[in-house]
Amino acid sequence: MSNPDEKQPNEPLFRDGGGFTRRQFVQTSAAMAAVPLIISPFGGQVFGADELPPIKIGLVGCGGRGTGAAMQALHADDGVVLHALADVFAPKIERTQKNLSDGLWPKEEETDEDEDEKKEKPEKPIHPRCQVPDSRKFVGFDAYQKLLASGVDVVLLATPPGFRPWHLAAAINAGKHVFCEKPMATDGPGVRSVLESAKLAREKKLSLVSGFCWRYHTAKRATIAEIENGRIGDLRAIYTTYNTGPLHRNDRKEGWSDWEFQLRNWQHFDHLSGDHLVEQAVHSLDKMMWVMNGVLPEKVTGVGGRIAREGESSGNIYDHFGLTYEFPNGVRGFHMSRQIPNCANDNSDLFIGARGTAYMDWDHHKITGESEWTFDGKSNDMYQQEHDELFASIRAGKPMNDGDWMAYSTLAAIMGRMAAYTGRTVTWQEALESEEALMPGPDQWQWGSLATNPVPVPGKAKMS
Numbered sequence: 001m002s003n004p005d006e007k008q009p010n011e012p013l014f015r016d017g018g019g020f021t022r023r024q025f026v027q028t029s030a031a032m033a034a035v036p037l038i039i040s041p042f043g044g045q046v047f048g049a050d051e052l053p054p055i056k057i058g059l060v061g062c063g064g065r066g067t068g069a070a071m072q073a074l075h076a077d078d079g080v081v082l083h084a085l086a087d088v089f090a091p092k093i094e095r096t097q098k099n100l101s102d103g104l105w106p107k108e109e110e111t112d113e114d115e116d117e118k119k120e121k122p123e124k125p126i127h128p129r130c131q132v133p134d135s136r137k138f139v140g141f142d143a144y145q146k147l148l149a150s151g152v153d154v155v156l157l158a159t160p161p162g163f164r165p166w167h168l169a170a171a172i173n174a175g176k177h178v179f180c181e182k183p184m185a186t187d188g189p190g191v192r193s194v195l196e197s198a199k200l201a202r203e204k205k206l207s208l209v210s211g212f213c214w215r216y217h218t219a220k221r222a223t224i225a226e227i228e229n230g231r232i233g234d235l236r237a238i239y240t241t242y243n244t245g246p247l248h249r250n251d252r253k254e255g256w257s258d259w260e261f262q263l264r265n266w267q268h269f270d271h272l273s274g275d276h277l278v279e280q281a282v283h284s285l286d287k288m289m290w291v292m293n294g295v296l297p298e299k300v301t302g303v304g305g306r307i308a309r310e311g312e313s314s315g316n317i318y319d320h321f322g323l324t325y326e327f328p329n330g331v332r333g334f335h336m337s338r339q340i341p342n343c344a345n346d347n348s349d350l351f352i353g354a355r356g357t358a359y360m361d362w363d364h365h366k367i368t369g370e371s372e373w374t375f376d377g378k379s380n381d382m383y384q385q386e387h388d389e390l391f392a393s394i395r396a397g398k399p400m401n402d403g404d405w406m407a408y409s410t411l412a413a414i415m416g417r418m419a420a421y422t423g424r425t426v427t428w429q430e431a432l433e434s435e436e437a438l439m440p441g442p443d444q445w446q447w448g449s450l451a452t453n454p455v456p457v458p459g460k461a462k463m464s
């Protein structure tokens with residue numbers, strides 16, 4: 001269902017993230033182990049009961065998240081083999097290869113918490129499954145096309161999101177299963193392209209899993225299920241925050257073209273990241289959309305600006321947003337996000353109902369009111385869960401498709417940005433039909449100059 005106008009208020013467009021649980025995966029694997037021969041999901045090749053048919057993965061975008069995703073894919077299924085790597089910068093490929101071979105999590109993602117997780121992870125000898133020959137390491141803007149032609153079965157898309165609609169379309173057209181990081185696009189035309197790719201993936205029976213990782217977090221799933229089962233009564237309002245510090249940046253070096261400078265600071269430029277609302281705080285808006293269960297916001301009004309970001313390498317994005325989403329059934333969704341140093345940080349979600357309030361942050365999940373509840377189950381590694389479910393779905397021949405909701409959550413963030421940039425109230429339909437293309441197309445993907453948009457001034461900036 002791609003036209004939101006066709007649905008009635010309160011009617012769910014799609015179900016929860018769905019897919020397989022780890023338990024189902026283990027059951028599937030056990031069932032497979034019980035039969036003497038296994039047929040590869042990719043062609044008729046037959047394997048013995050003790051060997052899993054290989055699933056060849058290719059990573060496009062060898063940065064922090066992409067390397068982590070490749071590691072999780074390798075841990076999800078003992079038959080996963082890293083087949084090819086692609087990036088615009090050759091050293092990034094080598095660093096990913098080394099980090100995976102050494103079994104290390106990439107430096108960017110290392111925190112105290114990750115250190116703990118790393119110690120808990122069972123040692124698995126993944127290095128024999130992640131040796132990519134030089135002939136399958138592809139460099140450049142067209143590296144993704146070479147990777148798609150190299151014989152991969154599954155593609156992990158983890159570049160800056162501006163490229164995502166094209167990379168996703170090419171991957172689905174080439175018949176590949178996909179894990180793609182959030183957000184899915186940085187503008188309305190990109191979202192429409194992602195919806196088309198999602199539809200094609202369904203037709204081709206390909207799995208398409210998103211990096212909206214909170215949908216794969218057991219504690220968040222349990223909390224949202226409690227809300228859906230009525231524990232807080234009718235939902236009245238949602239309040240989400242994503243207030244953090246500033247982003248890392250790289251000053252321009254001699255010899256860097258505009259493209260290189262922007263790619264090395266991609267989070268700071270609207271065409272590549274969509275602004276921090278779309279790139280980072282989209283997680284909070286995705287949770288708003290998740291609890292609304294497919295009921296789409298009619299419109300959004302908001303404020304935003306750029307008060308603390310300075311210098312060329314901080315690009316053209318804002319550093320704070322405040323938004324009010326209006327849903328057709330009277331529910332209001334409020335969101336605040338900020339990336340300014342030395343301020344109060346917060347990343348939490350509040351769901352206010354007629355009979356109670358649900359609260360979630362990284363570690364806490366509880367409901368207060370008439371019927372109290374606290375999550376006391378075991379929390380999981382949501383990044384690993386995404387891949388456990390993806391590869392179990394491929395093994396079982398039961399494709400998962402996050403496509404529609406991942407595109408709509410991205411659009412919710414894009415429409416919030418449009419409202420803040422212009423100062424206007426922006427409707428869902430306007431955002432969905434917008435012709436404003438921030439990201440240049442493949443004909444302009446070449447090292448050289450690239451002009452950027454000025455920082456928008458509300459009341460003056462126009463929407464197209």
Ligand SMILES: NC(=O)c1ccc[n+]([C@@H]2O[C@H](COP(=O)([O-])OP(=O)(O)OC[C@H]3O[C@@H](n4cnc5c(N)ncnc54)[C@H](O)[C@@H]3O)[C@@H](O)[C@H]2O)c1
Pocket residue numbers: 060061062063064065066086087088089092108140141143144158159160161163181182183211212213263279280
């Ligand atoms: N789900 C999460 O919690 C989470 C966390 C971090 C990042 N992300 C998302 O993952 C994506 C990547 O983020 P990151 O932190 O890994 O960034 P990063 O800068 O560490 O990595 C991006 C990589 O893509 C490469 N690249 C850029 N343009 C490319 C192109 N056209 N073709 C091939 N490679 C290209 C870069 O050289 C770099 O190696 C973003 O969409 C980001 O929002 C998600």
